Amino acid sequence: MTRPDSLFRRTALFLAGASALLAGCAAAPSRDDPFEPWNRAMYEVHQVVDGNLVKPIAEAYVKATPEPIRTGVSNFFGNIDDLFTGINNVLEGRGDQAGDDFGRVLLNSTFGFLGVLDLASMVGINKDKKDFGITFGKWGAPQGPYFFVPLFGPTTVRDGTGTVVRFFLSPIGHINEIPLRNSLYAIGYVDTRAQALSAESVLDTAALDRYRFLRNAYLKNRRYQVYEGKPPPEEDEDAPVPGAVPNPAASSPIK
């Protein structure tokens, strides 16, 4: 979900097409993932394309590029993330946090050479992470069906909509010099993919079924973010040994 600007347009088209196709699909059991057979097929497509093309590029990028440069690249795109985090904190009515976010953007964009240096973190202005999907969720929008989109990853109708909104607002999209703009899209994509490499290796080792493990983790994490770290308990018919399920609400320190 981090920063796949380069794929937003394609994703939007894809989602529209997919939903049309899916209307005819047989319903699968899961409430969150009604189109599981379709999504699993898309996951396989992703594995092939990503494994043969994108992942090798990301690995080569990590190998060939010294760490300080990669950090600078990540910071540059992270600075744009901060901008959207600030916007979303405003939309969620969290002015105090938004002040920090915009302060970060201001400092890093100027003295930090367009965000390449994360000076704000060095002086202790903490980074936050928000996106339109979370904001829509806080406004009460349901997440809608889950989708796995090849070369893009897990999303839901709500989160995908947020991603499309961000794509059209992204400052990179407003760069008129097309080769520069496209290069930034490409570098941003590779940077995002490279950052996911280590998490992916954890997934590979940990999951019995990677598709399902990723989906469940994604949905839980998004829910957690929408509820600001205090999600109400879900109905859980498998609730095991009594007293074993931790109750986060009871002892949660207010952030």
Next chain:
Amino acid sequence: MLRTTAATLLLLPLALIASPVHAQEAPDALVKRVAEDVLASIRADKDLQAGNPAKIKQLIETKLAPHFDFARMTALAMGKNWRAATPEQQKQLTEQFKTLLVRTYSGALTNYRDNTMNYKPLRANPGDTDVIVRTEVTRPGQAPVPIDYSMEKTPEGWKAYDVIVAGVSLVTNYRDEFNDVIKSSGVDGLIKTLADKNKGPVAK
């Protein structure tokens, strides 16, 4: 007030004699000590940073694993299926699940070198035997990731039975995995699936 203080003072030496060194350590203090110890080990050791599998496994087995209750983690991940398993199956499941978790940690551990941990104040009453220890991991250039440990008091000190990373409970995530495998191929099928998974290479 005075009476409780006196009683505490009286009991203190007894507690020290009766228990191993860290048994009385508060859960948040334990998490902090173990985490800092592991991070320091990684930072100090080039082999660990380079991903030497034998050394990493040893580090986890000696420093991390003793503070987890793998039997309870397995029982929780099994949910209602736990009771349907025989004691022998339960033993095998616990062994395989532990191996899987240790392998997962092994693959991930070298990524933690540049992390710093923040420890949040513990919200618990003195008599509690089940608490959540909240921490936050910060990596350079990234928003902090909350990591919570569900911990229970045992005769051997506090032990973690679940880890919740950014709202994703390890145990709950595995419950879905286990449930599906058991539905299609039974408890023995799950033991076999785990064992096969554990025989594969640790993804790098």
